[in-house]
Amino acid sequence: MRPKTGSLWLSGNEAIALGAWEAGVRVASGYPGTPSTEILENLCSYEGVYTEWAPNEKVALEVALGACFAGVRALATMKHVGLNVASDPLFTASYTGVRGGLVVITADDPEMHSSQNEQDNRNYAFAAKLPMFEPSDPAEAKEMLARAFEVSEQYDTPVLFRITTRIAHVKGVVETGKRIGPAEASIEKVPGKFVMLPGPARTRRAAIEERMTDLRDLAETLGENRIEPGPTTRGFITAGTSYNYVKEAFPEAAVLKLGMVWPLPGEKIRDFATGVDELIVVEELDPFLETHIKAMGVRCRGKDLIPSRGELSSFIVRKSIEPEKVGELFDPIELPMRPPNMCAGCPHRGLFYSLSRMKDVFVSGDIGCYTLAALPPLSAMDACVCMGASIGMAHGMAKALGEKGKGRIVAVIGDSTFIHSGITGLINSVYNDSYSLVIILDNRITAMTGHQQNPASGANIKGEPAQAVNLEKLCRAIGVKRVTVVNPHDIEATGKVLKKEIARGKTSVVISRAPCVLLPSEVKRKKPVYRTVTENCTGCMACIRIGCPAISWHPLTPGEAVERGYRAKQKGFSMISGVLCNGCGQCAALCKFDAITAVEDEG
Amino acid sequence: MKQSGNILFTGVGGQGILLASELTAYAQLAAGYDVKKSEVHGMAQRGGSVVAHLKYGERVYSPLIEPGTADIQVAFEELEAVRYLPFLHRDSAVVVNTQRILPPAVATGRASYPDNILEELRTRHIHVVAVDAFAVAREIGEIRTANVVLVGAMSNFLAVSPGIFLDVIDERIKKGFREVNKKAFTAGRDLVYASRRHDAKR
Numbered sequence: 046m047r048p049k050t051g052s053l054w055l056s057g058n059e060a061i062a063l064g065a066w067e068a069g070v071r072v073a074s075g076y077p078g079t080p081s082t083e084i085l086e087n088l089c090s091y092e093g094v095y096t097e098w099a100p101n102e103k104v105a106l107e108v109a110l111g112a113c114f115a116g117v118r119a120l121a122t123m124k125h126v127g128l129n130v131a132s133d134p135l136f137t138a139s140y141t142g143v144r145g146g147l148v149v150i151t152a153d154d155p156e157m158h159s160s161q162n163e164q165d166n167r168n169y170a171f172a173a174k175l176p177m178f179e180p181s182d183p184a185e186a187k188e189m190l191a192r193a194f195e196v197s198e199q200y201d202t203p204v205l206f207r208i209t210t211r212i213a214h215v216k217g218v219v220e221t222g223k224r225i226g227p228a229e230a231s232i233e234k235v236p237g238k239f240v241m242l243p244g245p246a247r248t249r250r251a252a253i254e255e256r257m258t259d260l261r262d263l264a265e266t267l268g269e270n271r272i273e274p275g276p277t278t279r280g281f282i283t284a285g286t287s288y289n290y291v292k293e294a295f296p297e298a299a300v301l302k303l304g305m306v307w308p309l310p311g312e313k314i315r316d317f318a319t320g321v322d323e324l325i326v327v328e329e330l331d332p333f334l335e336t337h338i339k340a341m342g343v344r345c346r347g348k349d350l351i352p353s354r355g356e357l358s359s360f361i362v363r364k365s366i367e368p369e370k371v372g373e374l375f376d377p378i379e380l381p382m383r384p385p386n387m388c389a390g391c392p393h394r395g396l397f398y399s400l401s402r403m404k405d406v407f408v409s410g411d412i413g414c415y416t417l418a419a420l421p422p423l424s425a426m427d428a429c430v431c432m433g434a435s436i437g438m439a440h441g442m443a444k445a446l447g448e449k450g451k452g453r454i455v456a457v458i459g460d461s462t463f464i465h466s467g468i469t470g471l472i473n474s475v476y477n478d479s480y481s482l483v484i485i486l487d488n489r490i491t492a493m494t495g496h497q498q499n500p501a502s503g504a505n506i507k508g509e510p511a512q513a514v515n516l517e518k519l520c521r522a523i524g525v526k527r528v529t530v531v532n533p534h535d536i537e538a539t540g541k542v543l544k545k546e547i548a549r550g551k552t553s554v555v556i557s558r559a560p561c562v563l564l565p566s567e568v569k570r571k572k573p574v575y576r577t578v579t580e581n582c583t584g585c586m587a588c589i590r591i592g593c594p595a596i597s598w599h600p601l602t603p604g605e606a607v608e609r610g611y612r613a614k615q616k617g618f619s620m621i622s623g624v625l626c627n628g629c630g631q632c633a634a635l636c637k638f639d640a641i642t643a644v645e646d647e648g
Numbered sequence: 649m650k651q652s653g654n655i656l657f658t659g660v661g662g663q664g665i666l667l668a669s670e671l672t673a674y675a676q677l678a679a680g681y682d683v684k685k686s687e688v689h690g691m692a693q694r695g696g697s698v699v700a701h702l703k704y705g706e707r708v709y710s711p712l713i714e715p716g717t718a719d720i721q722v723a724f725e726e727l728e729a730v731r732y733l734p735f736l737h738r739d740s741a742v743v744v745n746t747q748r749i750l751p752p753a754v755a756t757g758r759a760s761y762p763d764n765i766l767e768e769l770r771t772r773h774i775h776v777v778a779v780d781a782f783a784v785a786r787e788i789g790e791i792r793t794a795n796v797v798l799v800g801a802m803s804n805f806l807a808v809s810p811g812i813f814l815d816v817i818d819e820r821i822k823k824g825f826r827e828v829n830k831k832a833f834t835a836g837r838d839l840v841y842a843s844r845r846h847d848a849k850r
Contacts, residue, residue, distance in 0.1 A: 054673065054677055079689055080689065083689075159688070159689070182709075182711075210688065211686060211712065214686060214688060214689055215685065215686045215711040216673065216684065216685045216686075217682075217683070217684045286710075286711075289709035289711070290709075290710050292709040292710070293709050293710045293714075356712075358710065358712045358714065359714055360714040360715050372716060373716075374715050375734050375737075375772060376733075377731075377733055377734050378730055378768055380730060380762065381727070381751040381753045381759045381761070381762075382697075382751060382753065383660065383696055383697040383727070383728070383752070384697075384752065385661065385696035386696070386752055420752075421753075421756075421758075422756050586757065589756050589757060590756075592752060592756060594695050594755065596755065597750045598754075598756055600757060616757075
């Protein structure tokens with residue numbers, strides 16, 4: 046498709062996809078991760094640009110690097126923690142530099158809306174000696190991406206491009222532009238640049254210093270680093286979405302807005318600081334700008350006023366600086382929380398229900414929808430750190446516990462997460478003779494981020510057929526002697542297999558396989574709907590304990606119980622919502638009183 | 649015509665909040681405003697409490713509504729109508745769908761759903777417009793238009809003419825669903841308009 050032209054209303058991620066297309070990007074690779082996912086999801090529908098989901102961010106960056114070595118513009122996209130995975134190629138790509146432009150997008154998640162930490166990836170720009178751009182809204186994101194590619198090619202450097210949730214998932218007005226024709230790819234051997242043996246690397250190390258000096262000069266004149274004049278009493282230095290908050294909290298104030306947040310324009314900052322009585326740096330998360338500005342010998346305030354945790358807002362900025370100007374607000378009322386939950390009919394629920402019954406088993410978990418199993422009522426996950434960590438952590442616990450831990454250690458990991466970085470952990474467990482059980486939750490898709498294809502799903506980013514990894518064969522090839530496939534909706538059979546495999550005392554794999562209920566094929570599939578036969582319900586709460594959003598508990602007073610024909614001491618009854626039920630039948634298997642029956646779906 | 653304003657959309661993941669906020673935003677754009685909208689994807693969507701911020705004006709910088717400045721809240725569920733109370737002010741209007749979705753702690757018998765929860769708003773003199781959007785949508789013959797019924801009800805509090813909303817529905821909604829969504833919008837709009845006239849008469 047060719048994008049529409051004119052004035053559009055786009056999310057930051059849609060704008061970046063459009064910007065990449067306009068900038069003539071030829072190859073783009075990434076791994077899904079909130080809030081970055083929609084960049085490639087949009088870009089893959091454009092003509093003339095190759096896009097893919099890579100198995101992880103390290104591979105994605107290596108793919109983009111290779112494409113840029115072939116002389117075309119390339120893009121890698123990932124969430125903030127994904128850049129940790131990709132940091133190995135990143136740090137040395139800083140040495141090789143580029144042929145075609147290379148931009149790496151890091152989508153940070155201050156406030157941890159959908160992440161396990163809120164690391165500030167501006168620190169990567171400093172550490173890897175790379176320039177970094179940071180837009181303030183969707184329109185700027187698109188314009189700035191074009192600039193980032195120019196800088197990449199002119200200064201022979203990969204460019205980091207940082208967005209946050211409030212850029213990625215904010216919609217705003219964006220003006221379309223003209224597309225630059227992509228460069229012609231070619232092979233050119235430049236060993237002094239591309240082969241990072243110690244000798245050439247030392248030469249390139251010197252080139253990095255020259256490049257950073259040149260980039261500091263560029264920062265002084267770059268249009269993206271602009272001063273918005275105002276009264277001299279107080280000036281702000283800010284960047285990214287924080288700029289918006291400053292503009293709303295102090296609309297008249299003098300502002301130095303940095304579009305390139307590394308390296309910094311020293312002279313511009315000093316001049317600006319000299320021109321104002323009080324200088325305040327407003328930035329989300331780390332005192333990144335503040336620290337480097339103070340290192341220049343410039344006096345400023347920053348994190349002594351502005352919080353370094355969580356997202357900012359114009360409210361927080363105003364309150365931090367002029368608390369007396371904040372009016373009175375309604376106090377919040379304490380209400381039952383509404384945390385996210387696994388969907389009705391989710392196959393993971395059946396598996397975790399079985400694990401929840403094994404109270405002395407430690408469940409080493411991983412990243413995905415299934416991490417929600419850590420919440421009550423299942424409470425069936427005891428650790429979750431980063432992509433792929435479950436298997437290594439389980440192995441480490443097993444080695445620490447020795448005989449004491451036998452039959453008590455389980456790792457659970459999703460299909461996409463297993464391919465991302467679980468395979469090496471499993472190789473380690475087998476190689477070093479572990480005894481933890483590894484459960485692969487194979488729901489045939491990368492679900493948490495909104496259904497992206499992966500190397501095990503049998504389709505590529507465009508939904509076209511692709512080779513699918515055979516997980517059973519893969520595990521056997523690694524040396525896993527026992528690989529058992531279970532249907533997690535069959536709670537009884539699954540429970541039996543788990544008990545047996547956990548007790549074995551050797552590393553074995555159970556693949557819990559059933560498609561995500563939200564997959565279009567599953568939505569279309571005709572399924573029974575389960576209904577409660579309320580007169581049979583004894584209020585035992587067996588079905589309530591699986592935590593399905595379609596099942597609810599209705600408490601009764603003794604009088605009400607008797608009125609309904611129950612025993613007076615029955616505390617309530619359970620009820621299935623026919624609208625919400627997805628027909629998995631897990632609850633029916635748990636009911637010993639024939640109070641849950643299947644009826645054919647009328648719809 | 650009001651030069652700027654803030655609309656908060658709240659509810660539970662999967663209730664159609666996205667479409668409702670998009671239609672509203674496109675109507676504001678068509679009326680000549682700058683519009684920014686912010687929402688959260690990923691883990692927060694899975695049946696959890698969901699909120700979208702919509703801001704319009706001559707030039708909008710921040711995509712986030714400040715506490716105490718939401719002029720309108722469109723709440724898709726009663727509890728969620730109250731959860732974001734600090735965002736409201738005394739002149740806020742809250743259009744709320746009279747639906748109750750039990751939070752996990754309530755559904756599993758560990759907590760109870762508060763009674764008369766909307767009174768918490770009314771006692772603070774916030775203007776509450778309770779709409780049974782499902783009943784209206786059912787009458788129209790398409791239960792899935794409940795979200796557009798709420799947009800219609802909410803539109804009474806905006807300076808954007810209903811014609812603009814209907815044009816946006818024409819433009820943005822798939823052909824087969826256009827007419828029924830236009831009906832839903834109009835029914836929602838008339839419902840509140842009628843009750844406001846009724847209030848005025850009293």
